[in-house]
Amino acid sequence: MLDKTVSYYAESYDRNSSSRRKWYRNTDKILWTRGLKSTTSTMEEIKVSPDYNWFRSTVPLKRIIVDDDDSKVWSLYDAGPKSIRCPIIFLPPVSGTAEVFFQQVLALTGWGYRVISLQYPVYWDLMEFCDGFRKLLDHLQLDKVHLFGASLGGFLAQKFAEYTHKSPRVHSLILCNSFSDTSIFNQTWTANSFWLMPAFMLKKIVLGNFAKGPMDSKMADAIDFMVDRLETLNQSELASRLTLNCQNSYVEPHKIKDVAVTIIDVFDQSALSVEAKEEMYKLYPNARRAHLKTGGNFPYLCRSAEVNLYIQIHLRQFHGTRYAAISPDMVSAEELEVQESHRDSEDDQ
Numbered sequence: 001m002l003d004k005t006v007s008y009y010a011e012s013y014d015r016n017s018s019s020r021r022k023w024y025r026n027t028d029k030i031l032w033t034r035g036l037k038s039t040t041s042t043m044e045e046i047k048v049s050p051d052y053n054w055f056r057s058t059v060p061l062k063r064i065i066v067d068d069d070d071s072k073v074w075s076l077y078d079a080g081p082k083s084i085r086c087p088i089i090f091l092p093p094v095s096g097t098a099e100v101f102f103q104q105v106l107a108l109t110g111w112g113y114r115v116i117s118l119q120y121p122v123y124w125d126l127m128e129f130c131d132g133f134r135k136l137l138d139h140l141q142l143d144k145v146h147l148f149g150a151s152l153g154g155f156l157a158q159k160f161a162e163y164t165h166k167s168p169r170v171h172s173l174i175l176c177n178s179f180s181d182t183s184i185f186n187q188t189w190t191a192n193s194f195w196l197m198p199a200f201m202l203k204k205i206v207l208g209n210f211a212k213g214p215m216d217s218k219m220a221d222a223i224d225f226m227v228d229r230l231e232t233l234n235q236s237e238l239a240s241r242l243t244l245n246c247q248n249s250y251v252e253p254h255k256i257k258d259v260a261v262t263i264i265d266v267f268d269q270s271a272l273s274v275e276a277k278e279e280m281y282k283l284y285p286n287a288r289r290a291h292l293k294t295g296g297n298f299p300y301l302c303r304s305a306e307v308n309l310y311i312q313i314h315l316r317q318f319h320g321t322r323y324a325a326i327s328p329d330m331v332s333a334e335e336l337e338v339q340e341s342h343r344d345s346e347d348d349q
Helices: 050-058 098-110 126-139 152-163 191-196 199-207 217-231 235-246 274-283 304-316 333-348
Strands: 002-012 021-026 030-032 061-065 073-079 088-091 115-119 145-150 170-176 213-216 260-266 288-292
Touching (some): 050 098, 088 152, 098 217, 152 170, 191 235, 199 217, 199 235, 260 274, 260 304
Parallel strands (some): 088 115
Antiparallel strands (some): 002 021, 002 030, 002 213, 073 115
16 A cells, blocks of 8 residues: 655745745655655646546536626536536535546446536625525536535535425435534635635635644545645635635525435544534435545545445436436346336335
């Protein structure tokens, strides 16, 4: 097993040359568990991988404006059969962009699913976000959808399901390393000041939640990739996301009790405390639980095969219904019979 010791530091440039701060990865050491051999690491492994390059070259990035404010632009990748009207939509964490779910897009579309991975514009208020997201679904002519949310993305997915509970737009939720109450971060008192902070300070706050110390190479590469994505976000994007992440709010579970939920989390180090995870289990006692032994904050990048399998298992329960996210041609008659029998048995209960 290959372990990389990973840490991050900020290098300040002279103000006359640049006012930005760039973040670099310190990978001077690679520690082998067997022997004391060391070598130099390959930087940006994911960014130069064949899968990522294939994704960028084959799936077009779309930009959509649905608000009166033309500066609010939704960026998204929409892949798979467009005839599917109930796709799975991926919502990124604070540090993420639409690209961070590229491995899910490639795998799921290969199995016949319609997948949308998006990046939200600058919204400073949860209700404003929910209204904008509803307009986006209207624009895409999507009645109901399945949502996969990572960290902040998962919280926003829950709030949107809650926001639309009287006229449901969310058929199911997959919550990855997510939370239901922003008070767990103990920053509700600073939420209204993020807009004043410079970008380098906001990045420092985000990086403070990234795992440090020895880890396997895939996890280190995932952090590399997320740092690269973080660097593409401007001050207002970061400040607004941190505001949504920390402003005082919580999920009202009684409003989304009929939504099917799968919770994906990890047993190793992540930004979520054990208490936050336990609170999610209490909030959704009937949710399916998918546990990963390792994966850190970004299992969809470094443990993509396992995460993709859990997503497929979650979506399989809707095969053969109007809310299937997969092309009917990709589902066998035998599987449809099995899913139908499962639904009948659940109805009897």
